[in-house]
Each structure stands twice: as structure tokens, then as C-alpha cells.
Amino acid sequence: MQTERFTDPAALRRAIRQGAWTRPTRLQAPGHVQCSVVILPRTAGFDFLRYCQRNARACPLIEVTEPGDPEPRMSAPGADIRTDVGRYAVYRNGAQIDELSDIRPLWRDDLVAFLIGSSLSFDPLLEAAGIESSPVWVLETRLPTVPAGGFHGPLAVTMRWMTPADAISAIQITGRLPGFHGAPIHLGDPARIGANLAAPLHGPPVREIPPDRTALYWACGVTPQRAAIASATPFMITHVPGHGFVTDLRIEQFAMP
Amino acid sequence: MQTERFTDPAALRRAIRQGAWTRPTRLQAPGHVQCSVVILPRTAGFDFLRYCQRNARACPLIEVTEPGDPEPRMSAPGADIRTDVGRYAVYRNGAQIDELSDIRPLWRDDLVAFLIGSSLSFDPLLEAAGIESSPVWVLETRLPTVPAGGFHGPLAVTMRWMTPADAISAIQITGRLPGFHGAPIHLGDPARIGANLAAPLHGPPVREIPPDRTALYWACGVTPQRAAIASATPFMITHVPGHGFVTDLRIEQFAMP
Numbered sequence: 001m002q003t004e005r006f007t008d009p010a011a012l013r014r015a016i017r018q019g020a021w022t023r024p025t026r027l028q029a030p031g032h033v034q035c036s037v038v039i040l041p042r043t044a045g046f047d048f049l050r051y052c053q054r055n056a057r058a059c060p061l062i063e064v065t066e067p068g069d070p071e072p073r074m075s076a077p078g079a080d081i082r083t084d085v086g087r088y089a090v091y092r093n094g095a096q097i098d099e100l101s102d103i104r105p106l107w108r109d110d111l112v113a114f115l116i117g118s119s120l121s122f123d124p125l126l127e128a129a130g131i132e133s134s135p136v137w138v139l140e141t142r143l144p145t146v147p148a149g150g151f152h153g154p155l156a157v158t159m160r161w162m163t164p165a166d167a168i169s170a171i172q173i174t175g176r177l178p179g180f181h182g183a184p185i186h187l188g189d190p191a192r193i194g195a196n197l198a199a200p201l202h203g204p205p206v207r208e209i210p211p212d213r214t215a216l217y218w219a220c221g222v223t224p225q226r227a228a229i230a231s232a233t234p235f236m237i238t239h240v241p242g243h244g245f246v247t248d249l250r251i252e253q254f255a256m257p
Numbered sequence: 258m259q260t261e262r263f264t265d266p267a268a269l270r271r272a273i274r275q276g277a278w279t280r281p282t283r284l285q286a287p288g289h290v291q292c293s294v295v296i297l298p299r300t301a302g303f304d305f306l307r308y309c310q311r312n313a314r315a316c317p318l319i320e321v322t323e324p325g326d327p328e329p330r331m332s333a334p335g336a337d338i339r340t341d342v343g344r345y346a347v348y349r350n351g352a353q354i355d356e357l358s359d360i361r362p363l364w365r366d367d368l369v370a371f372l373i374g375s376s377l378s379f380d381p382l383l384e385a386a387g388i389e390s391s392p393v394w395v396l397e398t399r400l401p402t403v404p405a406g407g408f409h410g411p412l413a414v415t416m417r418w419m420t421p422a423d424a425i426s427a428i429q430i431t432g433r434l435p436g437f438h439g440a441p442i443h444l445g446d447p448a449r450i451g452a453n454l455a456a457p458l459h460g461p462p463v464r465e466i467p468p469d470r471t472a473l474y475w476a477c478g479v480t481p482q483r484a485a486i487a488s489a490t491p492f493m494i495t496h497v498p499g500h501g502f503v504t505d506l507r508i509e510q511f512a513m514p
Contacts, residue, residue: 042303049306050321054331064307072312074403146331175514179433183514220384256513257432257440 005030006108009246013076013084015227019101021084024242026136030124033180033251034244035062035115036087036221037235039103042067047149051227052114054146056101057219058155060117060179062247068109075247081113087240089225094232096225103196105209105239111237116221117180119158120244121251125173131166134213142194143185147225152158153230156164156201157185157193159215167214175220184216193217201225202241262287266503270333270341276358278503280345281499283393285491287381288506289441290437291501291508292319292372293478294342296494298447299324299367308484309371311403314476317374317414317436319504325366332504338370344497346482351489353482355483358493368494374437376415377501380507388423395459395479395498401453401478410487411440411502413458413479414442414450416472424471433473436511441473450474458482459498 004022006012009029015021024140025034040048045064052059061251063075070082090098090106100106118165119136126133136158162170167187175183186193197206201222209215228236239245259337263278266286272278282291297305297395308318320332327339339361347355347363357363376393383390390485391417424444432440443450447466450494456465458479466472487492496502 037453046299046306047301049303049310053306053318053321061310172514178513256435257429 001006003225007075009248010054010078012246013079015081015084017083022101025086025246026120026123026242027127029246030161032121033062033247033248033249033254034118035075035201035247036080036118037113037239037245038116038168038224039081039111040056040114043154043234043245044061044230044233045112047151048114048150050146051151052116054108054148055223057181057185058145058223059221060181061113061114062110062117062179062249065113067112070107072113072115072247073137073248075115077248081245081253084242085239085245087160089238089240091225091228091233091238092228093234094122094209106237110162115245115247117254118221119181119218121176122177124231125251129173131162131170133166133170134161135203136160137200138220139190139195139200140226141196146229150233151227153223157225159190159195159218160221161209161213161215167216170216177250177251177254178254178256180251182222184192187223188214189212190217264441266333266505269503270336273343274337274340278356282343282503283377283380283499284502286503288507289378290319290504290506290511291377292504293333293375294338294496294502295371295373295481296338296368297371298365298492299369301490302369304408305371307405308348308408309373311405312480314442315402315437315480316478317438318371319374319436320372324369324499327364328403329370329372329504330394332372332506334505338502339364342496342499342502346495346497347483348485348490348493348495350491351486352485356497372502374506374511375478375501376438376475378437379431379434382508383427386426386430388419388427390427391418392460393417394457395452395465395477396447396452397483398453402484408484408488410480410484413477413478413483414452414474416447416452416474418466418470418472420469421471423450424473427473432507434511435511435513437508438475438477440458441475443474444471447472448494
């Protein structure tokens, strides 16, 4: 029962929880904030919050939950962060050891969910502006992030390509949205940021960017997953790229003038 | 030797450190980011960072220092957060117990400085736009902040009044600056937000706002000081209202389109 387009975020979360929706959340519940998810023990919270503050382009925080409470009370009252994301990745000591659709067996009283504004939030805005974008890739780059405590690693980006005119519009539209990574961090040649097109973190391998298209690269909330690997983080649970946590918040609440 | 207007932030910090400049920092080092200061033990850091995230209008973070390191390495290399603010307030168990110009005797290996973008940063922009603003008052309101961990309390605001046309310009200019509290949170009648004009936290008592002027109220980085009192915070050191920490960062780095 994979409906083409959900409009109600609570209905989409319910379908995800029940296993009725297992696909990525791109272009679903348009107008609503979607989030990357990072779940860590409270003891790692101070360092991770500093990592987010120092890398705000990649990690703009929408909500930080109460330790042990699986309900994101501010952004999605009634939701359960343990079941309402389509796919979760489990990292231990710097390696992804599991991919799950329900993390209730792993939940602990000291776990905190960090919800990071995702570029999945602005894809419907680009679509509504008539922008014909490629699909979305998630790529690792060779740009370093600013370390904090034990967290360090490379910047991950989302890549979309479009006509040059559409690229200009997309830069303007997303520049108003610092809560969802803001304007792109790069445009054009992927080699300039060391973007790894051969092995995307999400999406099929890319041979080449079409010569009549301009590629745009946005800082991405998958960055903490790369930090988990680079930093050998003892324990982190995240969303799987493409599977955002869909909140009840409206994007316009976060738009700048 | 209270020079009328410093242009170099490092020179201003040096004058403050040496006791040669003891006045407020408003309109000094124009174009540079000024910060409210909150210093807390690392153990309070996770809760305070969540308090900032939940009250981002009042507490937009510019830098969070390394525990024990008095140098804000990202925003003001070479500076010393223990000496480079004109006046510090020391809070213990919810009461201000001291006001100092040097906190080196109080420094500890576990202290962290949270630098919060201040509206002092945008006053030169309003001046450059030809806006004739009143002086700045800091006022407590009856608006609650969103609690996090042990931190809760009322919102503090800065108040400036100006002509209606200038108020419109000021709203537009500051709306582009979420790193410095963004647009005002209220306009007009101070009673609507319970702003206490009789006992300002900074500035002389206010009898009335001139009838031909529009008062604007911006969320303010003095809010954590009110939280220290309301929450009976065991230990916090802050700047004294009006005495910002002047960084080397340029305001334009933080402006939205």
C-alpha cells in the first residue's frame, strides 16, 4: 500500500510504524520539516552538541529530546523516534553493524535523539518552483568538519543537478532556509570538494554529471554517520540516508525573509 | 583614555584587559560580532546547550569553547575570556554575588564559555542605515522560555525606540541576522509582554515611551542570567549587560540573503 504522496505527516509516520511505507520519504508530506536522526547516550551529548554548533551548515538542530524519552514532543507530539523512521543504521565502535526498522529493543533510559533539519524538507519547495531536479545523491567529500570532543570526520553532502537557471533559483530558495542546510556549499565540479561519485552513500553510482546540467552540493545530516565511522564512536543510531523523520512542523516557520 | 570609537576589536579587547576601557561596548568596533557571555561547568553544558537550542531566538551560539581553555579560538584567537570583558557578573545558587573586571581567580579546568550573538552587533548597522534609535534598555518580560534540564526562566529583551519608518527598516535589517536574535519578538506596548520598564536590567528607569516613537523588543542574551536566578543555578559567570565580548568575526559572515 505504497501511496504515491502523503499529505499528513502523522499518517505517514503511522504507515512507516506499521510497515506499510518502507520507501524513502522524499517529496512526502510536502511543506513539513523532515529530519536526519542521530541517537546517542547522554554522556556524548555535550560533545555532539558542540560538534553540531561548530558544523551548523551540516547539523542544524530542530529538536533535542529528553534523555530516555522516545517522543519528540516539540516537533512531532505523539510520535515515537524508535519506530517512526523507515530504516535505522546502528553504529558500534566506528562500524555500521545493523540496519533495522524498529529500534525499541535497543532503547535505553539514557538515549537522546538529535533531530537535524534535512534537505528532504526543501525538495518539495524546489518542485513547487518548477525546478526539474535530478534525484538526490548523498556523497562523502574530502572537506573536513570542525572537530569537537571525540567527533571528527569528513563532510557529507547531498548532490542534485539541474539547468543553470534552475540552479540559480535553487540557491536563492535554499539560502532562506538555514534550518535545512541553507544554500549549497559548492557548485559544479565534484572533484573540487573530493565528492566520491563512484560510491555514493545513497543513490546509484554516478558516471558523469550531464554536461548541460549544474550540480549543486548541500551540507548534509548524514555527516554525523561519517563522524561515527571516522571517530570510532562507541554507539550511535541514525536514520538511513533517504529515510527522514517527518515532523509536524511547517517549513515556513523556519524560513528567513 | 576612553577613546570615542575603536575600529580594531583586538585593540578594544586589549584596552578592556588593561582597564583603559571600562564603558559599555555599544557602537564599538563596528562591523564586528559582539557576544553575550555565559560561563558554566562542563557538567551543566549538555543542559545549557539544549536550553540554547530550545530558545534560539534568545541564545544563538557563536562559539562554545573547549573546557578549561580561556581562549575563544574560533571567534577571537589570542583573546582571554577571563579578562577581555569589561564587567563580569558572578552568580551562585541563583543570586548575583559579585561583579568583577577579571575572573582569573575564579577560573577552573572544567569551565566552558558559551558565546551568544548579541544585539550589540547590529547597532552599528542600524546607525549606518541612518536609523535614529534610542539608547538600549535590557528588560525582563513575563514571557517564559522553554525549559531544558535545570534551566528555566523568563525571556529578557533589549528595547529600542525609533520612528515607525525606522522601525520598519530595523525589522528588515535585523530579520537577516538570526545569529544576533533576528527580527524583534514584539513591537509597541510593553505591557503585552510584561516588560518591566520600572526596573530595567540595563539603562535608567523608563517613565513612558515617547508617543511618536515605536518600541521594538529583541530577544536578548541576558536571558541566561535570569535563568540562573529563576533556576537557582549553582555557578554561572556572565557579562554585565552592555559589556559585550568583542570578537574578530565580521557580522556579514552571519547575514542571511
